[in-house]
Amino acid sequence: MLKRILRSMAFVAVAAAATLTASAALAAKVAVITPYLAQPGTQFYVEAFQGVAGDKGWDVNVIDTQGDVAAVISRIEDMVTQNVDAIVINVDPAQVQAGLQVAADAGIPVFGMDAGADPLLVTNVTSNGYQMAAETSTYVADRIGGTGNVVMFIFDAFPPVQVRGVIARAVFGNYPDITILDQVTPDVSDGGIADSRAKMEAILAANPEPGSIAAVWAAWDQPALGALQAIADAGRSDEGIVITGIDANPQARDEIAKGGNFEASVAQDFHGIGAATADAVARVLDGETIKQRVIYVPTKLITVANAGE
Amino acid sequence: MTILTLLRRFGTLIGFVVIVCYFWAQLPDTFMTARNWLNITQQLSMLIVVAAGMTIVMVMNDFDLSVGSMASLSGIVAAMLFSFGYPIWLAVGIALLVGLLGGLFNGVLVGLIGILPFVATLATLTMFSGAAFVVSGGKTISGRVIPEAFGNFARQGIEIGPLTVPNLTIVALAVVALVWVLLEQTTFGRRLYAIGGNLEAAHLSGVPVRRFKLIAFSLTGLSAALAGLLYASRVASANPTQGSGLMLNAIAAVFLGMTMSGQGEPRVLATVLGVLILGVLDNGLTQMAVDSYVRQILVGAIILIAVSFSSISKAKRS
Structure with a gap:
């Protein structure tokens, strides 16, 4: 009896492991690269992004270069080497052109999360x-x-x-x-x-x-x-x-x-920006072409009525 | 040679090989490729230049904390001159001159006035950083004022067969070669090591210690300025704080390298290996999607392990 239970448990474990490996193999790999993770706004974007990414089962790699903009280029190069499915940046695209070009040459889509508009970005998600x-x-x-x-x-x-x-x-x-x-x-x-x-x-x-x-x-x-x-x-x-x-x-x-x-x-709706960026990534991974160079996320007027929220 | 002395001498090198093999096994398709290694050398070019320059002063048992802010300052100086319409060669030349003079100033403080390098270069660190803020007005200088050719330099390279060797890599290799010749093949270099070995003895045997310190610090400042320009070219912009991360990594790289030399003195090729260890960890751990904060802990641990090995075996010997 015990043996049988053990055997069925082992079978379940193996099956679960196999499913996990299979889903991991299929999961889209997405890298989020920022020099500014220590700033509160950025943390909100990234958390919201990860929330949506978790629902979609993506394998998200969040990379903080701690203020070093050249390191953002280096990490984009590393992610291109890894052949990720998409890259999200949260830095002035004009300063990381060298990295964006490498990604463009490799055909990897790069998205701006409150980054600034740039021809090499699929789109930039920000407040208006x-x-x-x-x-x-x-x-x-x-x-x-x-x-x-x-x-x-x-x-x-x-x-x-x-x-x-x-x-x-x-x-x-x-x-x-x-x-x-x-x-x-x-x-x-x-x-x-x-x-x-x-x-x-x-x-x-x-x-x-x-x-x-x-x-x-x-x-x-x-x-x-x-x-x-x-x-x-x-x-x-x-x-x-x-x-x-x-x-x-x-x-x-x-x-x-x-x-x-x-x-x-x-x-600004930082959570909304993170979630909308993840949505944009999802659309492109599904094969859609995004025409909007910038996607605006609605903002909210704060008065005495809602300042404490 | 006993196993212990072998470990002491080559422990760091063995560690490097182990790290490389580990990443190779973990990332079989992407790590051990020519493309990735060219990427790594390009990513490390700025740090290699700063660390090579740092090696020169560390040979004399001094060090220079101001290299990071000098790198920021030189980038800012060049970018401001670009915005005034100066041609690239002149702006770059003036930025390098600023580095040379800043380094000379450090040399005066340490060599002539006799201030401890820690204190002197800590003070110039804040001065150079402040100067970068003053010159730039605290802003990031980017966009159209930066000449396209300046930004393109860091994106281009020399094609050798199917590979493009990045310009940044070539500059870094050239600097390493120059520093190697200076330290290992000239009387100047041997005397620097003499000063590092025993300052009093070197002084008494007629080595002009003060002049050597002036020259050594000037060269360190010059290399820091060059690194700042490489950085500015890579990001096609200049920011008054962008070089600040270089200083600690450069010192760490020299220390890692020092664990590999016979008497524990800095050697420039060992410094390059130290830089490679730091850079390979960055590249490999990023590819393996390891948390960037964990990497910092690992780097610190690796330095401690490397230095402990050489200290323990030294203690056993004595």
Whole structure:
């Protein structure tokens, strides 16, 4: 009896092992290569990617080069040597052209996960900067009733932030009674909060009348936080100056949750980007051709109502 | 030769062969191919250049912590000059000159003023790094300002039969050859080893120690700058922190190499083997899909094992 049980158990084990090996042999091999795994946003993408990949039974190899961009090229070369089915990168494609070319020559599709658009990428999955700026600039315009002076914090030297300024200018320009009081490019070498605060203090000093500044629109959260500090420090928190940022970083969320002047920001859906990248990989592995050079994942307006989520 | 001395002398080499054989067995189709080995040498070219330069100062028992930030600085200097419209040869020449002068500055601090190399080069590490940030404004310089020919250099090579030997590999081999001639075939090299063996004795026997330190540190700075340019070419861009990973790996490679020489002194060919060990681990473990953090632990363990072997056998001898 015991022997029989043992024998059937052994049979089950062998069968299971055989199934595992068979599925492992069939499983698509996908490499995710990033220099930025230590950053919170990247971790969210990668987790979500692995979630979808797990459902599909892919064999995912996540490689972190810890800030080393040349090593991303090296690891792409290694993955091409391994003949993986697809590669996902999370780094500026312009800096890893050498690796992308090697993959292209080998016919291995490479996908960008919030990487930047590039002819050598099948597609890049990211948030829509135009849309994020539209969310906050229309929030500001609606909130101040389409009238008043607005201070803008912009950063045109960095393309992903530059597009945000373009949209905000267009939205404010469409309201005849909204005046853009100033467009400030803060010095970001210290993170952007301190210098934005100094710039905002100067603007407040130049516009002492209550109500002379209706809103501060910032292209990202740090200048919004700096402006918030300057307004509080000047004792003008009760004038109803509306402040918005973009990115919804934890510090910004805390301030928004307090219900003060900092009223809104926009959160990127990092999980959504990871999952959508995995979907794009799945489509290509199934033989589909993706025409979209960039796939945008919807973003979410963060206000006092949902800042704590 | 007893087994122990054999192990002491060739333990690291045997370890390297074992690692290679292991990957060969695990990755039968992809590891032991000419293509993969050319990839590895190309991937390691920057580290080989830095480590070869590091060997020069380590021969004198000194070392240079500033090589990584010098590599970043030289890449940034060249990229900024490109953005001002300088031709490639001039921008590259000036970036190399920056490396030479930075190295000379280290040499002055260590050789003339007499500051410990750890302290002196730790200070210049932060200075060069700060300079890279100042020059670049903290930004990554990429895109159209980088001449296409500069980025293409790292992607092209010389075709030998069916294989293309990457330019980066060729540069690295040339640097190793130059350093080998300098250290092993010239009076200058022998005197450097004399300084490393016994500084006082070398000084008393008339070796101009100070001048030697100036020259040695200058060459280390120059090689760091060259590595920074290779890096910038490979990524077709320059970032003020991109060379920072090179320093510790270069020192690790020299230490690994030192375990293979008779008296435990650095030899440039042994350094290259040290670099190869690090690079082969990277390449093989990546191909086997081993966690990149586990690789770091393995590298540290391998250095400790290699150094322990030579220390234990030394202790037994004495």
